[in-house]
Amino acid sequence: MDRKRAIRGAVLTLAGGMLWGFSGTCGQFLMQEKGLASDWLVPVRLLSAGILLLLLCFLKEGKEIFKIWKKDWAGVVTFGVFGMSMCQYTYFTAIGASNAGTATVLQYIGPVLILAYLSIRHKTLPRPNELLAICLAVLGTYLLATHGKPGNMALSKEALFWGLLSAVALAVYTVQPGRLLEQYGSAVVAAWGMVVGGVLLAAVFRPWSIPAPVDCQVALGLAAVVVLGTVTAFSLYMEGVRCVGPKKGSLYASIEPVSATLFSVVWMGASFEGMDLLGFACILSTIFLLAADKKES
Numbered sequence: 511m512d513r514k515r516a517i518r519g520a521v522l523t524l525a526g527g528m529l530w531g532f533s534g535t536c537g538q539f540l541m542q543e544k545g546l547a548s549d550w551l552v553p554v555r556l557l558s559a560g561i562l563l564l565l566l567c568f569l570k571e572g573k574e575i576f577k578i579w580k581k582d583w584a585g586v587v588t589f590g591v592f593g594m595s596m597c598q599y600t601y602f603t604a605i606g607a608s609n610a611g612t613a614t615v616l617q618y619i620g621p622v623l624i625l626a627y628l629s630i631r632h633k634t635l636p637r638p639n640e641l642l643a644i645c646l647a648v649l650g651t652y653l654l655a656t657h658g659k660p661g662n663m664a665l666s667k668e669a670l671f672w673g674l675l676s677a678v679a680l681a682v683y684t685v686q687p688g689r690l691l692e693q694y695g696s697a698v699v700a701a702w703g704m705v706v707g708g709v710l711l712a713a714v715f716r717p718w719s720i721p722a723p724v725d726c727q728v729a730l731g732l733a734a735v736v737v738l739g740t741v742t743a744f745s746l747y748m749e750g751v752r753c754v755g756p757k758k759g760s761l762y763a764s765i766e767p768v769s770a771t772l773f774s775v776v777w778m779g780a781s782f783e784g785m786d787l788l789g790f791a792c793i794l795s796t797i798f799l800l801a802a803d804k805k806e807s
Contacts, residue, residue: 519753523762526747531769533739534601534610538778540731541606548602550720553711554732556598559740560704566741567698578694578702585690589699590706593683599711600676608669609780611771612654615790616673618767620680622647622796627681643796650792657785664785696748704740757801764797 540546567575578586604613622643629636636644651674657664665673690699722728751759771790774780782790 515753519750519755519759520762522746522750523754523759524750524765526743526745526750527763527765528769529738529743529746530763530766531610531614531771532773533735533743534605534614534766534770535773535777536731536734536739537602538605538610538774540728540735541602542778544723544725544728544731546722546728547720548599548606549711549715550717550722551732551735552595552599552602553708553715553717555602555735555740556594556704556708557712558708558732558736560701560708562736562741563697563701563744564705566745567701571698575698575701578690578698582690582693585687586699586702587706589683589687589690590703591710593679593686593707594700594703595707595710596679597676597683598707600672600679604669604672604676607666607672609774609778611767611774611780611782611790612665612669612786613673613676614767614770615793616651616654616670617676617680618764618793618797619647619651619674619677620684621800623677623681624685625800627685639799639802643799646792646799647796650789650796653785653789653792657783664783697744700744761797761801764794767794 537551540551541548564575601613601617604616607613625636625640626644629640651670652658655665655670656662663670687699687703747759747763750762754762767790771780771782775782
């Protein structure tokens, strides 16, 4: 691989991951400091980002972006409802109940859940590194929840519930649209998924009926979540993956929980104990254990 291309890919995917982490902290600010509810924030984010991304796709591909509705409308709706909307809603609700760093790390249990699902589906036992990843994910969750003391809840039940549910949602979000991604491309699938998910959540929560303070800080925070944390981050990540490939790209993008934690500490004043950091390390190490496997799934 050309050295300049490799460096470019690494920089772009790292930038995308950092913007995702920053977006999570912006969501934390909007919910915890400005009083916005995830019932309002998530549908507004999905609809705004989805429409913006669709416009960009239309400028690039024209009417081709509508072909997906002729042959695969059921898959798009399924992805929007059970993948995109669930993944985003559970994630931001977990942030509201804890902080961006903790919620993002808990969501990163998702790849381990995918591993467990594939092992059951194909009736195969996990290999040693995969089994170690599963054990570390369980240990990391236990340390975050209890700080190593059975019966002691260091993390609120609400934060733990929504964080683990976001990991399940991430697994669905990753596995379900596989065929759609191959046929139509990630940008088009993600854009339509955001629109469908946003429409669903808007119908359920009716954000127009929820009081929402609108000031300069809210506008800037929402713009950061939509433009920087969704459209820009996604575009940077996909271009980076084009340069270095999906395996290295996903590894570089795993800086997301690290950046979310740092932003939570520096900006929002979040504090973490030694057991929290140890739990973070256990969960995040699973990414590298699974990536080190030379066998492609």
